[in-house]
Amino acid sequence: MAVSFAQIRATRDDVFTENCPTRVVLDHVMSKWGVLVLLALTDGTLRWGELRRTVDGISEKMLASTLRTLESDGIVARTAYPEVPPRVEYALTPRGEQLMVRMLPLMEWIADEADDIVGR
Amino acid sequence: MAVSFAQIRATRDDVFTENCPTRVVLDHVMSKWGVLVLLALTDGTLRWGELRRTVDGISEKMLASTLRTLESDGIVARTAYPEVPPRVEYALTPRGEQLMVRMLPLMEWIADEADDIVGR
DNA sequence: CAGCATCCTGTCAGATACTG
DNA sequence: CAGTATCTGACAGGATGCTG
Numbered sequence A, B: 001m002a003v004s005f006a007q008i009r010a011t012r013d014d015v016f017t018e019n020c021p022t023r024v025v026l027d028h029v030m031s032k033w034g035v036l037v038l039l040a041l042t043d044g045t046l047r048w049g050e051l052r053r054t055v056d057g058i059s060e061k062m063l064a065s066t067l068r069t070l071e072s073d074g075i076v077a078r079t080a081y082p083e084v085p086p087r088v089e090y091a092l093t094p095r096g097e098q099l100m101v102r103m104l105p106l107m108e109w110i111a112d113e114a115d116d117i118v119g120r
Numbered sequence C: 001c002a003g004c005a006t007c008c009t010g011t012c013a014g015a016t017a018c019t020g
Numbered sequence D: 001c002a003g004t005a006t007c008t009g010a011c012a013g014g015a016t017g018c019t020g
Helices: A005-011 A021-029 A032-041 A048-054 A060-072 A094-118 B005-011 B021-029 B032-041 B048-054 B060-072 B094-118
Strands: A076-081 A087-092 B076-081 B087-092
Touching (some): A005 B094, A021 A060, A021 B032, A032 A048, A032 B021, A048 A060, A060 A076, A094 B005, A094 B021, A094 B094, B021 B060, B032 B048, B032 B060, B048 B087, B060 B076, B087 B094
Antiparallel strands (some): A076 A087
16 A cells, blocks of 8 residues: 555644544545535536536535635635626636545546445 | 546546435545544554544444444445454455555645645 | 444534525 | 525434443
8 A cells, every 4th residue: 555544644643633624624625515516626617507507416505615615725716707697617726636636536436336335 | 637537427427416326435435434434444453442542533323333334335344253352343345445545645635735724 | 342222412404585 | 697594304423321
């Protein structure tokens, strides 16, 4: 295995402690809707309505709160154009891209194995 | 970027659809306690009590249900020894190790960036 | 020691309606 | 179009007590 957990723990010993920053980021980024929104943005900028349609089943409320969280974490960038009708675009920031580079192999594996795991 | 989301989507077009296997596995594996338990098991077998102490803040109920889910997904293996007092050990299965190989780089990045993201 | 059964509660998330 | 506001129910999750 390329990197062991002990290695992570060596540089940061509070990964398992409640209320440590790692857990907070973990909850934002690995949340049910968080991953799906990030995944949707991986291939490029999307508008609010496109996101809503792409992430099947997400409510407006959850989309809004997910986007706000990811934006305040500096993972997603929001750009509003002063037009009528309004146009707002969402994209990954450089930090968000760094994140997705690491998350995509994981997603790819899950997508491949899912049928076997759930058992169909 | 090594792998794009479009690439995943090409082999599996239902990633964004509700109630598809991918979403189920995603919910199990990326759940709040799921990741932490998996992380704890990455460096080797642990007993129930060790897991409980390692994953700070987890309740017995959540530990039990998390382990049952991961076991039924074939990601974690449970071994009970017929002794008094009872001894039960949990370890990653080969499938679980495959998963963690892909999750560790992500965890490492999150652990590194967490302080910056949360802003301390 | 390693759990399960039960009860209880707070939060999250869905539905609906409204607005700049 | 891109949201916000409010209400409500469901369920995640905690506390407690018990058992093989």
